[in-house]
Structures are given as C-alpha cells and as structure tokens.
C-alpha cells in the first residue's frame with residue numbers, strides 16, 4: 029500500500045512515527061479483508077485418506093505414473109525395459125530350452141522400493157506390456173514385499189510372439 | 204562499576220533449521236544479535252549426481268536432473284536436454300519446443316510461489332503460505348495431467364518431450380491463468396505491501412549492482428540488483444525469441460535497489476511475465492510431431508559443450524564431456540543457488556540474525572541444488 033520512498037534516515041524504517049503506525053493498521057486491515065473473504069468459503073483442503081469423497085486413486089489423471097504393472101501375456105521378453113531403466117530395478121531372466129529351442133522367462137522382478145517412477149521403461153516397450161498404474165499407496169511392513177515378482181519362483185512362462193512390426197522395432201533397440 | 208564484557212559467540216544455524224530450506228548449515232559468530240561472520244557449510248545433501256551421470260545413459264540421466272532442483276525440475280530437465288542436443292546436433296520439433304516452454308514456465312511460477320510463500324513464513328507471516336500453495340496445487344495438477352508426476356516430472360526428453368497435451372489441457376491452463384493473474388494482486392494486498400512486511404525487508408542487506416555482478420549472482424537475485432540480464436532474452440534458446448515478455452528488475456520501490464524487498468517483488472513480477480509467455484505459447488503452438496526420431500541408445504560425438512539456460516533460480520548450466528560412448532565422460536552442473544551461497548559471507552557482516560533469515564529466503568536457495 030504505502031509505496032512512498034524513505035523519508036527517514038534510519039535504514040529499514042520509512043515515514044514518520046505516526047505515519048508508520050497508520051500505514052501498518054491500514055495494510056493489516058487490507059490483508060485481513062482478503063482472508064475474511066475466504067472465511068466463509070468452503071475449505072479447500074481435504075483430510076487424507078478417510079475423508080476424501082472418492083478414493084484418491086480414482087481421481088488421478090490417466091497418465092499418472094504409479095507403481096508398475098506387467099501384463100505377462102503380452103510381454104515378449106525383449107529386455108528393452110531392463111535396458112532402459114537407469115537404476116536397474118527390473119530383473120529379467122530368460123532361458124532357452126535346448127531341445128525345443130524355445131525361450132522362457134524364468135524371472136521378471138520389479139523392485140518397487142528402488143523404482144523412481146520415471147517412466148523410461150514404459151516408453152520402449154513394444155506391446156505396452158509394462159505400464160504404470162494409478163496405485164501409489166504401497167506401504168508394507170517389510171521392504172522385501174516391495175519386489176514385485178511377475179513369474180512365480182520355479183515356474184517358467186513362454187513369452188508372447190512379437191508382431192512383425194514390433195520385431196523390427198525391438199531389433200532396432202541395440203543400435 | 205564493572206565494565207560489561209561481551210564475547211563473541213559461535214552459533215550453529217542448521218543443519219535442521221526451518222529457515223535454511225533443506226539441510227544446510229551456517230556457522231555464525233555473533234555478538235548478541237549482531238552477526239560478525241557467517242560461514243555457509245554445504246554438502247549435507249550431496250548425492251553424487253555428477254558421478255551418477257558417468258554411469259547412466261544420456262536418456263537415463265534425465266530423471267536425475269529432476270533431483271538437482273526439485274522445486275523447478277522442469278527447468279532442470281530442459282537444461283540437460285538442451286546440452287545433449289547441442290553436443291549431438293539433434294533436432295527438436297517445433298511443437299515440442301512450445302510444450303517445453305509451457306511446462307517450464309508453469310514450473311517457474313510454481314517455484315516462485317513456493318519461494319514467496321516460504322519467505323513470508325520465514326519472516327513470520329504464516330497466513331500467506333497456504334494461499335500460495337493453493338495456486339501451486341493447480342499447477343501441479345496441470346503438470347500431473349501432462350506428464351504423470353507432480354514433482355519429478357521427467358517430461359522433457361532429448362529431442363522432444365514425452366507426451367502431447369492431454370484433452371482439454373489448453374482450456375484448463377487458460378482458466379487457471381485467468382484466475383491466477385488477479386490473484387497476484389490479491390497476494391500483493393495480502394502480504395507484499397503490508398507495512399510490517401515492507402519494513403522487515405526494505406533496505407535490508409542491499410546488494411548493489413557491481414557487487415552482484417562481481418559475485419556472479421544469477422537469475423532473479425541478479426535482476427533484483429538492477430541488472431537486466433535474462434538468458435531467455437540475452438542468449439535466447441528454444442522459442443523464447445518468438446514470444447514477447449519483459450524482464451522485471453529491482454527498482455528499489457520501497458527502499459534501495461537490491462534489497463530483500465526487491466528480490467521478493469522481482470519474483471512476483473516474473474510470475475506475471477511467465478503467465479504472459481504461457482498464453483502466447485498456447486495460442487501460437489503449431490501442430491506436429493513432439494519427438495524427433497533418435498536411436499534408443501544415444502552416442503553423441505566426442506567433444507565437450509557448456510550450455511546454460513534460465514531456470515527459476517537463475518542460470519543453470521551443464522558442462523558435458525563426451526567420449527563418443529554410451530555414457531557421458533564427465534558432467535558438471537552449475538546452479539544458481541550455489542552462486543547465491545558464495546555471497547552470503549560477504550554481505551552478512553553486521554546484520555541482525557533475524558535479517559539473515561530474510562536474506563537466506565530472499566536469495567531463494569534450495570539445498571539440493573547447492574550440493575547436487
């Protein structure tokens with residue numbers, strides 16, 4: 029409000045003694061009038077988690093980068109996501125059956141505790157097998173539960189066949 | 204009558220002090236309330252980000268740049284992308300440039316909102332803080348829709364951006380700006396020109412023009428001292444030459460040029476300018492690609508490059524040495540907060556402890572940006 033330049037020699041203080049008191053009262057009233065305007069409005073804060081009208085999960089935008097999820101049916105085991113992750117929290121193991129010449133995924137772990145939800149692994153996935161969910165409430169009692177294992181230990185899963193176009197893309201990965 | 208003997212006292216301010224904005228320690232020697240010297244002790248938040256850069260790929264370093272300055276992560280992303288693009292000569296589609304600038308300016312507003320709110324709170328006015336944060340919340344929501352994260356965006360990619368505008372983003376962004384511009388005036392009524400607040404900041408810790416340049420202050424801190432220097436104008440990158448905006452400088456409105464109040468008001472004015480830029484970008488944005496075709500594994504040619512850009516805290520520069528391999532050979536990051544720390548010792552002689560709190564928050568330092 030009071031934008032008059034300094035008239036007093038003491039640095040940090042402006043105006044006459046009573047002028048300053050007057051200005052202080054006026055500008056405090058001014059500020060109060062702003063806050064008063066909000067007094068009668070509904071509060072904009074909501075208590076989380078139990079007072080939210082809808083679960084927060086359902087209010088998140090489509091692109092929200094939450095905990096990763098994998099669709100084992102479309103994963104082709106191309107390892108592009110493993111290579112793209114800067115931390116190395118995706119671990120994939122693929123074995124080749126010597127007789128049938130078929131590839132099997134024996135391990136596909138994502139360590140959610142290390143993951144920083146950057147989304148770099150989602151971009152290169154040819155079939156969209158790996159993707160972010162809206163899930164973000166991941167607290168557990170033990171850090172080991174945060175390793176998501178998509179292939180149960182001891183089992184092996186046959187990867188999906190890459191479609192032609194995807195194959196080319198996947199081939200271009202290493203270039 | 205015995206003489207009253209006073210002694211110098213050494214005080215530790217921080218590492219866990221609410222007004223040091225992160226983990227940062229100041230070693231004060233003071234005589235009562237008057238400070239004789241201040242030694243900033245940085246390094247508590249050192250996370251070896253520069254070293255990590257040598258171990259990850261060029262694309263893979265992008266999420267780490269979010270962590271350099273987490274309050275203005277988009278600007279940090281931007282600087283890294285510009286650096287690698289310059290070294291490799293990679294092209295960026297025009298639409299992506301607009302998207303980058305929109306995102307970066309939204310982030311600049313939200314960063315300044317934090318600074319203004321926190322500064323008011325440090326001075327003792329707690330009320331404005333939630334008001335500022337309320338506006339920031341809307342920006343966070345917008346950016347969350349755009350890229351999926353609220354703080355560590357990882358939105359800008361080398362050679363483009365990760366995603367196009369979602370449906371209805373333009374309208375929501377414009378609605379926010381329509382709402383936000385009058386709100387700035389409301390903020391000014393609420394706190395900026397409050398007499399007590401003004402008296403707390405006017406003529407406090409004046410950094411004159413020459414001193415600011417000599418100590419390499421950057422960004423809003425430099426502009427508050429009356430130096431019209433903004434990389435968006437003076438060394439333009441991206442599409443900044445095509446948009447119109449002013450550079451607010453400190454004018455000594457209530458005191459002397461370069462005082463704490465100028466550092467506050469410069470940022471208030473900058474929010475208006477950013478909002479102008481966003482409006483123009485939303486209008487002018489062409490259709491087209493958002494990401495140029497680049498190999499998944501980038502191998503920029505051998506060489507070195509230094510690129511600087513204007514982040515919310517001033518100049519953010521990346522010095523990059525490449526040996527032609529998959530990982531950078533060396534990355535050095537130069538940030539605005541670090542420059543601001545250097546001047547602390549010089550300007551804080553003889554001020555009161557309470558004024559030092561005003562000084563720290565007016566310089567808008569972010570501890571992780573100092574240490575990296």
Ligand code: SF4
Pocket residue numbers: 096112113114115116117118138142143144145146147148149150
């Ligand atoms: S989101 Fe990022 S950190 Fe997490 S698994 Fe994917 S690439 Fe790795």
Ligand code: SF4
Pocket residue numbers: 098102103104105106107108109110120152153154155156157158
């Ligand atoms: S990138 Fe996709 S298809 Fe390839 S291994 Fe990862 S999840 Fe499977």
